[in-house]
Amino acid sequence: MPHFQLTAPGGRPSRHAIVRHLTSIGSSSECHLVLPGPDVLPTHCTLMHEPGRFMLESAQRAAVFFVRGKKCRSHELRHGDVVVVGNCELTFSATDEAPAATESKPQTIDAVQAHQLDAVRRLVDFSELLLRPGDLEHLLSELIDQVVALTRAHKGFLVLADDLGNYQIRVARNLERQPVDDPAELLSDNIIREVITSRQAQIISDAYSDTRFQSSLSVINLKLCSVMCVPLIVRGELLGLIYVGNDDVRDLFRAEQLEMLKLFAAQAALFIKNAGLLVELREETAELAERLEQFKFGEIIGSCPQMIEVYNRVEKVAGTDITVLITGETGTGKELIAQEVHNRSPRGKGPFITVNCGAIPENLIESELFGHMKGSFTGAIANQIGKFQAADKGTIFLDEVGELPLHLQVKLLRVLQERQIQRVGEAKTMPIDVRVVAATNRDLADEVRHNRFREDLFFRLNVIGVELPPLRERGDDVMLIARYLVNRYAKEYGRNIDAARAFAPSAAYAMMKFGWPGNIRQLENLIKKALVLADGIQITAKDLDLEAPEGAKVDDQLIVPLIDAREAWQREYINRALALNGGNRTKTARDLGVDPRTIFRHLEKEGKDGGP
Numbered sequence: 281m282p283h284f285q286l287t288a289p290g291g292r293p294s295r296h297a298i299v300r301h302l303t304s305i306g307s308s309s310e311c312h313l314v315l316p317g318p319d320v321l322p323t324h325c326t327l328m329h330e331p332g333r334f335m336l337e338s339a340q341r342a343a344v345f346f347v348r349g350k351k352c353r354s355h356e357l358r359h360g361d362v363v364v365v366g367n368c369e370l371t372f373s374a375t376d377e378a379p380a381a382t383e384s385k386p387q388t389i390d391a392v393q394a395h396q397l398d399a400v401r402r403l404v405d406f407s408e409l410l411l412r413p414g415d416l417e418h419l420l421s422e423l424i425d426q427v428v429a430l431t432r433a434h435k436g437f438l439v440l441a442d443d444l445g446n447y448q449i450r451v452a453r454n455l456e457r458q459p460v461d462d463p464a465e466l467l468s469d470n471i472i473r474e475v476i477t478s479r480q481a482q483i484i485s486d487a488y489s490d491t492r493f494q495s496s497l498s499v500i501n502l503k504l505c506s507v508m509c510v511p512l513i514v515r516g517e518l519l520g521l522i523y524v525g526n527d528d529v530r531d532l533f534r535a536e537q538l539e540m541l542k543l544f545a546a547q548a549a550l551f552i553k554n555a556g557l558l559v560e561l562r563e564e565t566a567e568l569a570e571r572l573e574q575f576k577f578g579e580i581i582g583s584c585p586q587m588i589e590v591y592n593r594v595e596k597v598a599g600t601d602i603t604v605l606i607t608g609e610t611g612t613g614k615e616l617i618a619q620e621v622h623n624r625s626p627r628g629k630g631p632f633i634t635v636n637c638g639a640i641p642e643n644l645i646e647s648e649l650f651g652h653m654k655g656s657f658t659g660a661i662a663n664q665i666g667k668f669q670a671a672d673k674g675t676i677f678l679d680e681v682g683e684l685p686l687h688l689q690v691k692l693l694r695v696l697q698e699r700q701i702q703r704v705g706e707a708k709t710m711p712i713d714v715r716v717v718a719a720t721n722r723d724l725a726d727e728v729r730h731n732r733f734r735e736d737l738f739f740r741l742n743v744i745g746v747e748l749p750p751l752r753e754r755g756d757d758v759m760l761i762a763r764y765l766v767n768r769y770a771k772e773y774g775r776n777i778d779a780a781r782a783f784a785p786s787a788a789y790a791m792m793k794f795g796w797p798g799n800i801r802q803l804e805n806l807i808k809k810a811l812v813l814a815d816g817i818q819i820t821a822k823d824l825d826l827e828a829p830e831g832a833k834v835d836d837q838l839i840v841p842l843i844d845a846r847e848a849w850q851r852e853y854i855n856r857a858l859a860l861n862g863g864n865r866t867k868t869a870r871d872l873g874v875d876p877r878t879i880f881r882h883l884e885k886e887g888k889d890g891g892p
Contacts, residue, residue: 282334282429284363285371288316298334303327305365306339319366327357330418333457334372336363359457374429374457417451423548424453424522430544431508431537433524439472440512440520440552447476447520471507475521481510481542483533508533510541512549519552521545578620580613581764582757586749588859590617597744598624603696605681605741606719608748611801614719615679617746621717622675630674635667638683645688647704650695656705668701668712675715681741682722682733693737716741751796751803755852758791759783761800765807766819773811777819784818790826854882 282298296313304311308322315324323339338344338353346364347355357363359374420438428436438451452459475482484507506526512519522545524533577591597604598621606614615634622632640648647657651666668676684692695701696716700709718741727733751758767779783791796802810823854872858879861867865883869876 282329282372282374284313285373286313286315287369287371289367291316298327298329301329303329304339305370315365315368317366317368320368324365334374374425419551420451420548421453423544424451425457427522427524427541427544428453428457430540431524431533432526433506433508434526435524437523438520438548439523441518447472450520471509472521472523475509475511476518479511479513479518481508481538481545483508483535483538506533508538508541510538510545512545512552514549514553517553519549522548578616578623580616580620581761582754583760583856583859584749584754584757585855585859585863587754587757588863590746590748593744593746594620595624597621597746599626601625601715603715603741603743604717604746605724605744606717606746606748607724608719608721609750609799610721611799612748612750613800614721614748615677617748618675618677618679618717618719622677622715625675625715627674627715631671632675632677633667633671634677634679636679638680642685645684646691649688650691650701651703653703653705656703660705663703666701666703668695668714669710671712671714673713675717678716678718680720681718682720682724682727686732686734689734689737693734693740696737696740751799752794756856758796758803759788762791762803762807765804766811769808769811773808775811775814777811777814777817781817782819784820786821787819787824787826790821790824794826851882851885854879 284296284298286294286296300312303313304323304326305313305315306322306324307315307317307320311323321340321343324343325336325338325345328335328337334357336345336352336355336357341353344351344353345355346352347361355361355363357372359372361372363370363372424436424438427433435452435454437449437453439447440450442448471482471484507523508525509521509523511521522541524541577587577594580587580591594617604618604621606617608614618634619632622628635649637645647660647664647666649666649668651669652660652664654660654663678692695712698709699713700711702709722733724733724738724742728735728738751761763779763782766777766782770777770779770782791803798805806824806826807819809825810819814820814823854868857868857872858865861871865879866876869879872879
């Protein structure tokens with residue numbers, strides 16, 4: 281254990297263990313280490329203990345101390361440093377002194393118990409360090425420093441498996457808590473191989489004379505004496521090992537030290553495993569965020585070929601003032617597309633006014649759209665501008681335009697033709713500068729055939745049509761949107777659920793098979809519900825109420841011939857690559873490492889013309 285050996289005038293030397301993160305030193309009785317003498321200030325200096333580092337600092341400008349005869353106000357302590365404060369000498373030890381090699385007297389019971397207590401304290405100290413936020417490398421170095429100090433070894437090593445399954449030295453430290461130069465030259469490959477193969481902790485009292493290693497060149501060349509090696513295992517997985525050695529003393533390590541080292545190893549293995557999982561989780565989360573950014577179009581999430589086509593069309597039409605008609609089922613995101621048309625247009629800084637034509641009473645729609653004059657009807661107590669006038673220099677979004685009654689369709693047609701409005705109760709007209717984007721979940725062509733929608737208005741609105749696919753036809757977009765929604769709402773609902781691993785396999789399968797009659801709006805509502813009701817850290821199909829969903833399109837033939845499954849996967853993968861490349865066949869072929877003719881044949885089978 282790190283400690284100071286205090287030598288004061290007229291007093292016996294005394295030992296003071298360093299067990300705190302911050303130790304105060306001075307003449308005051310309130311200091312952790314009290315020093316006598318008139319030249320010692322009440323609080324003379326402080327010792328800050330950080331992983332692998334002991335920093336001694338003056339508490340005030342007048343408080344100085346001496347190290348190796350040099351006046352200091354700040355000094356990083358090394359093992360064996362002698363600090364002079366006033367008339368007192370403080371000898372710093374990073375660990376307990378090792379016993380001489382010639383000593384062979386058995387330890388007393390008190391000494392054994394003291395050593396065990398010291399070991400437990402070190403384990404507790406290290407456990408407390410793990411609870412604090414800190415750099416992984418510093419914590420691993422502190423682990424080996426504690427192990428070296430505990431075992432009185434000359435050097436200690438942490439060996440961990442890399443991504444390829446090879447074992448590499450991660451930390452190498454000596455008794456002075458310093459990095460070891462050329463650590464690979466100081467380890468025995470044979471001893472490490474023995475521990476990795478057997479997965480058993482090993483004590484080698486005299487490696488140079490041990491019959492198991494008599495042919496080992498690394499042991500012979502290093503003239504190894506005492507070695508102790510313990511595997512790091514978590515749930516059957518071998519993460520690496522801790523290796524400590526002393527080249528001068530035989531029979532240095534005992535069984536009780538090995539047991540305590542196993543405790544350190546168990547604690548360290550859990551920490552290293554959890555740290556690895558945390559890094560992996562952060563990488564997955566970052567990757568998911570990056571993918572979402574790649575697949576986002578404004579506030580819209582999706583990467584299927586149909587949505588890529590929608591994005592391309594919006595990009596082309598946004599810069600004009602052409603009227604756009606957005607069609608699609610309820611909940612497919614028509615308003616988000618309208619918002620993107622506005623945001624990407626020269627009118628983007630102007631107002632964006634939304635009108636739900638199906639939610640306004642029929643007798644108020646005209647007033648809502650065009651405004652009214654005071655006294656023009658019962659309840660008109662003041663002049664009121666309409667939505668069209670409010671949208672001047674911007675965009676008006678007419679949602680559910682198919683719900684407009686026929687007599688108002690005539691007035692809307694006149695506004696689109698003349699670009700003028702007339703408020704209810706007012707004789708004059710006023711010009712407006714508005715772009716119109718409309719949306720409906722109805723088949724307006726069919727409505728025209730049945731005389732429920734004016735044909736001339738339909739043609740006026742449908743200058744450029746944008747059709748949004750239903751969620752059930754968007755393939756992997758379902759999972760992409762679901763993870764985005766989890767990431768968006770988890771914090772709001774107080775759930776610590778990571779979007780990258782949010783869904784159990786049952787939930788993912790159920791979502792991919794469900795018919796989604798309510799589309800994205802329905803998915804959003806189910807995600808919110810699941811975040812509130814889910815008991816675990818993953819959302820299950822039960823949490824989503826999708827175990828036996830109504831309207832689900834479930835394929836009863838779950839197992840298909842392998843060749844069919846392979847062709848289906850390849851077809852889907854090529855479509856996804858084409859979508860990411862905007863339909864560019866040549867680039868897709870280059871990315872996939874295939875002949876362009878392969879992409880052409882694929883598009884012929886799909887019945888598509890393809891791109892460049």
